[in-house]
Amino acid sequence: MLHARSIASVMAATAVALPMMAATAQADDWSGYHGVEKYTARLDPVTVNNSDAAGTAQVWLADNDARIRIHVDDVLADHPHAQHIHVGGRGECPTDYDAGIHNGQRALSTLDGIDAYGGVETSLTTEGDTSAASGLAVDRFPTAPEGSVSYDRTLELSDAAADAIRAGNAVIVIHGIDYDGDGTYGDVLGPSDLDPNLPMEATNPAACGPLR
Ligand SMILES: [Cu+2]
Incomplete structure (x- = not known):
């Protein structure tokens, strides 16, 4: 089958x-x-988060089976970068105007962008579960040695993810920024709006691109 x-x-x-x-x-x-259908995304930096991260994503799709390749440069090295397929928004990346004020700093949190890209549908983990439940499984995301993520995994997508990709409503988001350039995920923006046990720097979007 x-x-x-x-x-x-x-x-x-x-x-x-x-x-x-x-x-x-x-x-x-x-x-x-x-x-087999092919979709691509150009991943552009979320500049309001002081991110230079940029790259590409490629998705080959047959029914719900997908091979997903991502390459991103200029992310914070040696730190986990959550990466997802977001669906159910406008199928777009947020703009600087969507940014909020976090701990007195202007930045775009994951929730600030949710109207644009929607919620997490697929967690692009390195192993194991790929559902939304693994959205912050920080021990199963790429850690960007030398500041680059190279990801290549074949997995089975949910109907919602596959449908959204085909409808032009799926967005790839790479998370994890170094807003203050101190070389780590720290407290400059306060706690994450996804999990108060994580610093917001660990979860804010670094790069984003709609799959087309
Ligand atoms: Cu995400």
Whole structure:
């Protein structure tokens, strides 16, 4: 069944399987298959958070199976960077006008941007669960050695995530900033509005891009 296959095997099998579909008894296995779609996002820095982080994301999608590649440079090195597919907003990245005042500083928290990009639907963890429940699983996100994140994982998306990608309503957000440039996640912005046990620097958006 398609769901049991990795996207790599789907892609490898496509060239030989598609011409035979209509003529073989296995056609039912592929009845929902309409080819591997590709979506990309240009990840731009959330400058109001004093972030220079920028990069690209690529998503190959077949039914709900997705291979997701992300490369981002200029994030705080050696610190975990939560990264998600957000859905249910306007399918856009927030602007500086969406920023709030946090501990007396003008910055864009994750909740400040939620009308633009929506809530967390998929947590792009390095291993294990990828649901929204892992949104702040800081021990399972990339830690950006030398300030870069290189991520490549094949996973099964929820219907909501896959539908949003196809509808142009999915946004990739990379979190974790160094607002005051002190080389760590500190208290300059106060506690996170997602989890008061984390500093806001650890969860504010660093880079953002809509998948198209
Ligand atoms: Cu997020």
